Amino acid sequence: MSTFKPLDPLLHSQLRLAVMSLLIGLDEAEFTFLKEKTESTAGNLSVQLDKLEKAGYIKIEKSFRDKRPLTTCSITSLGVKAFEDYVENLKNYIS
Amino acid sequence: MSTFKPLDPLLHSQLRLAVMSLLIGLDEAEFTFLKEKTESTAGNLSVQLDKLEKAGYIKIEKSFRDKRPLTTCSITSLGVKAFEDYVENLKNYIS
DNA sequence: TAAATAGGTTTATTTTATAAACTACTTTAC
DNA sequence: GTAAAGTAGTTTATAAAATAAACCTATTTA
Numbered sequence: 001m002s003t004f005k006p007l008d009p010l011l012h013s014q015l016r017l018a019v020m021s022l023l024i025g026l027d028e029a030e031f032t033f034l035k036e037k038t039e040s041t042a043g044n045l046s047v048q049l050d051k052l053e054k055a056g057y058i059k060i061e062k063s064f065r066d067k068r069p070l071t072t073c074s075i076t077s078l079g080v081k082a083f084e085d086y087v088e089n090l091k092n093y094i095s
Numbered sequence: 096m097s098t099f100k101p102l103d104p105l106l107h108s109q110l111r112l113a114v115m116s117l118l119i120g121l122d123e124a125e126f127t128f129l130k131e132k133t134e135s136t137a138g139n140l141s142v143q144l145d146k147l148e149k150a151g152y153i154k155i156e157k158s159f160r161d162k163r164p165l166t167t168c169s170i171t172s173l174g175v176k177a178f179e180d181y182v183e184n185l186k187n188y189i190s
Numbered sequence: 191t192a193a194a195t196a197g198g199t200t201t202a203t204t205t206t207a208t209a210a211a212c213t214a215c216t217t218t219a220c
Numbered sequence: 221g222t223a224a225a226g227t228a229g230t231t232t233a234t235a236a237a238a239t240a241a242a243c244c245t246a247t248t249t250a
Contacts, residue, residue, distance in 0.1 A: 004113045004133060012109065013238075018099045021188045031197070038099060042198055044239055050199095051237095067247065069197055087189045093116045094182045108207075126229070137229055139208055145230095162216065164228050 005089040008082055010055050015040050016048045020083050023058060023075040031071035049073060057082055100184040103177055105150050110135050111143045115178050118153060118170040126166035144168060152177055 011017055018038045023029055035045050049071075052058045057079030061072045075083075106112055113133045118124055130140050144166075147153045152174030156167045170178075 004109075004116075007109050009237090012107070014099075014102050014107065015238080017188050021099075035197095041240070043200080043241075046197095046199055047238080069246085071198075090185075090189065093112050094185065104206090110207085127227090130228095136209070138210075138231080141228095141230055142207080164215085166229070 004092055007089055007093075008086050010051060010057065011082060011086040013048070015044060016052055017086075019045075019048065019052065019073075020057065020075065020079065023073060024080060024083055026074075028072050028074040031073070034073065052079070055079075055082075099187055102184055102188075103181050105146060105152065106177060106181040108143070110139060111147055112181075114140075114143065114147065114168075115152065115170065115174060118168060119175060119178055121169075123167050123169040126168070129168065147174070150174075150177075 011020060015038055019034055022034060022037055031042075031045065031049075034040075034049075035042060038045065040048075049058065049060060053060045055078075056076060059074050059076055061074075063070050063072070106115060110133055113135075114129055117129060117132055126137075126140065126144075129135075129144075130137060133140065135143075144153065144155060148155045150173075151171060154169050154171055156169075158165050158167070
């Protein structure tokens with residue numbers, strides 16, 4: 001019953017989990033928005049977004065707005081699945 | 096509302112969380128029991144139990160049974176509180 | 191045109207998690 | 221009785237992660 005399934009290390013990280021939590025409820029989100037909501041530093045966020053993208057959990061699109069760089073993120077279906085699995089597994093630990 | 100409260104780093108670790116999860120439902124638990132249930136190595140478990148003890152989240156008692164060393168762990172009230180807080184904070188991330 | 195700001199990335203440092211090696215003692219097999 | 225294997229861990233070393241600091245490029249403001 002309450003066996004401890006391994007927790008996806010990519011999601012078992014405060015910042016990456018917060019990012020995924022935000023993205024799962026949104027169509028897309030900008031870098032600065034994620035930075036503000038998670039209260040993270042740009043450097044840390046940049047690194048963690050990279051990891052999520054490399055895992056295929058999010059998609060990152062780079063463009064320009066008003067001549068400035070704009071990074072927009074969105075969750076992928078793989079990311080949604082991973083997040084849901086993570087939450088499901090986590091329940092064994094906290095209930 | 097859904098602001099991301101920091102997650103106690105001492106509990107945001109798969110093995111330590113599993114240990115706390117087990118201990119919160121038990122009066123006490125032996126080292127070998129925790130090792131089996133969490134499927135961890137003795138070395139890793141030993142290190143993580145130390146950290147939980149140093150944080151005051153668990154109490155570790157050492158004795159002998161049948162001439163062999165016996166390590167018994169139990170959760171403290173501080174540990175219960177920390178676990179409950181952790182779970183409460185975590186909900187912001189996963190719901 | 192110099193300084194400040196925006197929007198990041200890269201590199202370096204610190205912290206963690208984990209595994210490997212070791213210790214100390216006990217039991218079993220020869 | 222002694223060598224080998226097993227029990228119950230601890231300590232040390234290594235790998236991986238999180239985080240912070242420094243940096244970069246371009247833009248805006250003074």
